[in-house]
Amino acid sequence: MTSELPSMTLKTIGIVRNGIKQALPANSDWRKIVSHIVINSALTEALDGLEGFSHIIVLYWMHGVAVVGQVPTKVHPMGKQELPAVGLFATRSPYRPNPVGKATVRLLQCLGNTLKIEGLDAIDGTPVIDIKPYIPGYDSVTNAEIPQWMTNLLADHC
Amino acid sequence: MTSELPSMTLKTIGIVRNGIKQALPANSDWRKIVSHIVINSALTEALDGLEGFSHIIVLYWMHGVAVVGQVPTKVHPMGKQELPAVGLFATRSPYRPNPVGKATVRLLQCLGNTLKIEGLDAIDGTPVIDIKPYIPGYDSVTNAEIPQWMTNLLADHC
Numbered sequence: 001m002t003s004e005l006p007s008m009t010l011k012t013i014g015i016v017r018n019g020i021k022q023a024l025p026a027n028s029d030w031r032k033i034v035s036h037i038v039i040n041s042a043l044t045e046a047l048d049g050l051e052g053f054s055h056i057i058v059l060y061w062m063h064g065v066a067v068v069g070q071v072p073t074k075v076h077p078m079g080k081q082e083l084p085a086v087g088l089f090a091t092r093s094p095y096r097p098n099p100v101g102k103a104t105v106r107l108l109q110c111l112g113n114t115l116k117i118e119g120l121d122a123i124d125g126t127p128v129i130d131i132k133p134y135i136p137g138y139d140s141v142t143n144a145e146i147p148q149w150m151t152n153l154l155a156d157h158c
Numbered sequence: 159m160t161s162e163l164p165s166m167t168l169k170t171i172g173i174v175r176n177g178i179k180q181a182l183p184a185n186s187d188w189r190k191i192v193s194h195i196v197i198n199s200a201l202t203e204a205l206d207g208l209e210g211f212s213h214i215i216v217l218y219w220m221h222g223v224a225v226v227g228q229v230p231t232k233v234h235p236m237g238k239q240e241l242p243a244v245g246l247f248a249t250r251s252p253y254r255p256n257p258v259g260k261a262t263v264r265l266l267q268c269l270g271n272t273l274k275i276e277g278l279d280a281i282d283g284t285p286v287i288d289i290k291p292y293i294p295g296y297d298s299v300t301n302a303e304i305p306q307w308m309t310n311l312l313a314d315h316c
Contacts, residue, residue, distance in 0.1 A: 008168035008219050008285065010256050043255070046231040049244035052305030059217070059258060061166050073204040086207035089289040092296075097201070098168050098287045100217060102260060104297055127166065129256045131247040135308065138250075139262055140298040147210030150293065 014039040014128040030121035055134035062099040172197040188279035213292035220257040
């Protein structure tokens with residue numbers, strides 16, 4: 001299936017700095033956590049104009065959970081053993097074939113090659129692989145539906 | 159900066175099929191384009207429960223635009239030369255240090271190892287690297303702000 005495809009190797013474009021040395025428990029609230037992303041200085045100019053957006057999308061490599069070999073195909077949502085296991089692609093479990101995280105965060109400040117952001121669920125030292133502007137309508141959905149088990153999880157979480 | 163970091167190599171988890179052999183013009187509307195994502199059959203079970211979500215997030219490798227060497231740090235939004243160049247991270251240009259695309263799409267059907275979706279802006283044969291459920295509140299923002307030039311672009315686009 002993949003024989004004709006190019007190699008897909010990621011480059012680190014920046015590093016997360018927030019002093020959080022290990023992952024918080026699965027149901028933790030990261031929404032108020034302030035982090036800095038220090039972008040590779042050769043890419044500083046690529047941030048021009050980003051400060052006009054209130055929110056950005058951060059793609060990052062979840063190096064703290066990267067595992068060698070097979071990941072489970074089914075998982076208990078948020079590690080809750082009392083809930084039926086579901087397919088991992090129906091969850092945001094970090095244990096994925098490609099441990100790439102995607103977070104939508106508030107951009108508080110853009111200064112030189114450093115972005116100050118709020119709401120990133122990533123630990124200190126996490127490699128950042130992309131920054132994209134958050135675009136309402138393209139990145140958001142009106143009246144999206146989720147299953148009841150996810151609704152219940154979110155209610156527990158808040 | 160990256161010396162202590164692990165290698166970050168992506169695996170293909172599925173392939174886009176939609177019969178579109180080359181990228182549409184920059185301002186094209188992909189919202190009604192129906193695609194199938196054929197997931198690696200070893201990962202079929204990992205899709206269990208995904209059908210309960212109306213929308214999913216697709217991360218994909220933009221192999222059609224992957225370039226060797228340096229990407230420009232500033233670009234004209236949507237290729238419009240009449241607009242001032244801005245930093246590439248302030249745009250959704252496919253020419254990025256890591257050509258990873260992120261789209262939020264409607265999930266029409268989940269059948270075996272095939273997902274039928276609407277709204278993916280990727281050509282036929284695109285490697286898919288992750289599928290995540292779209293979660294309102296986590297993935298969406300109320301009252302996000304964007305700069306005037308992006309507002310104008312979106313108005314032209316619709």
